[in-house]
Amino acid sequence: MTNRNPGRTPLVVTMLVLLALWVLLPLGLSRHHVDLLNFAAILGIGGLGVGLLLGQCGIVNLGQAAFFGIGAYASAWCTTTLGWPASAAMATGAVISAAIAAVIGYPILRLSGFFLALATLAVGSIASVLFFEWDWLTGGTLGIGGVPKLSLLGWTLDTPERFYYFVWPVLALALWLAQNLVGGRPGLAMRAMRDAAPAAEVMAVDMHRLKTQMFVLCAVLGSLAGSLYSHYVSFVSVQSFTVERSIFFLLVPVIAGAHSVPGIVAGALFVALIPELLSGLGDFHQVVFGLLLVTVVTLMPGGLMGLLGTLRGQGGRR
């Protein structure tokens, strides 16, 4: 019998190393750094949706903060005002996000390129304004406080360490599902659509439907990230759902290399950790972060994962 996947053994070893790293990492880090890792995981979940659209469908989404906000407010409002359990609130946020994404996505996904990117930017901007104006629902700039911490089997996730052991498996699960999707029939159709749309049409790929489904999936991931964020920080306000947040979500796959699903982790860690690590530089840290971004995008068009692939290739040739 031929071995169809000779690369499986190194993969298993890598997975075991990552698993050990995941278990041991919080033991050697300060609470602040574990906190940053939690934000990286949340950013990774929201960024994964944007990455699937960008890397597999070639769609730039600049409106993910809208769905991040919907998820966050749904969780905050339903748990604090209605007293719902967190899971029901989270599901409500996901359903609302999916419905809004389907209604908005259906017309705007007929656009392409810059026009579509601008349309998603408009979605994010409008949502940001509505979050501010509808203060009866969102609390406006005062926000909604007292969002309960998540509980799992009677275990309250009230410390960064506890939340860490919950949120990273959620990200891992989302990555696994996304990886399956990309390798499966819809993933092949998406990449075909991205590479040569007319040929994909001839292969009977329903491009508009596929794009809409992916936009909905992206929104659901954004909403899930927002719900987790809301429960983690226990407070949500409009400042967290600006266009700048959408750009951060977009940076995740751009830095990672948009075609790579596991690379999302590298992108999320970069976007969440680097600014913090640079903060010791004082006022200049944002300038340095900006320069770093420009460097990565210019010198590594395939992102961090592209660089890794190149290095691997060179290692192989040696």
Added chain:
Amino acid sequence: MGPEHGRTDAAGAAALSQGASTLVLQGIAHSFGGLQVLRKVDIEVPAGRLVGLIGPNGSGKTTCFNIASGFLRQNAGRVLLDDQDISASSVQARSRAGLVRTFQAPKVFDQMTVLENLMVGAHKSTRTGMLGAMLGTRGARAEQAATRELAERCAQRFGIDALLPTRAGLLPAGQRRIVELARACMGRPRVLLLDEPSSGLNSEEIEVLRRWIRELNRDGLTVFLVSHDMGLMTVCDTVHVLYFGEVIASGSLADVQADARVREAYLGI
């Protein structure tokens, strides 16, 4: 990579073909703004036959093809597939009905491997949705494995099995053309529309292509071929000559070559 190198047994042929259909373009007229590109074009491509369409640049060949495949809606006339009016059908619906085309510049999926390119070819005959793919259900995995096997068999038949792991964008023009042809066959077409398939190929590659076209037609496929390459047209049973949007001659290649209007209009002699 010619047909004699690949597997041509009945099982392979059966996997890639589901019979032939008749395509009819009836009174097709089309204009871009004030420019009349096609005027009442009538072409029949009978089931199992190999029909060619030739004409000088700008004669309306590609417009005709775009109308047949659904990329363009005609101003007047009808497109019939086995007597069914498909004039209002989308490209995807026509493809599901068995009408599959290739492009003048081969449109392979550049960043995907040859194997993945071929697997996309089977898209319309597979069903796995988003949820099934994400969860990696047993049905999804079984379907994926079956598609992969069919793609490998198809690649074997076309003699491109060694290229399966190669990124399609890295292939030279001749191999891209064969990959495009193999991918079209993965969708089990009933009518295959080939748009200038010899463009960008050298004489050796054209010869391979010619043999493939014949082979596919022998398997029972209806083939409608657009080209300005007279050499390639020798494979056709019937040839239609298009000139300024009108069919000025139809018949065997020898007949149309002997036609005085064709000699004047197309060959310039």
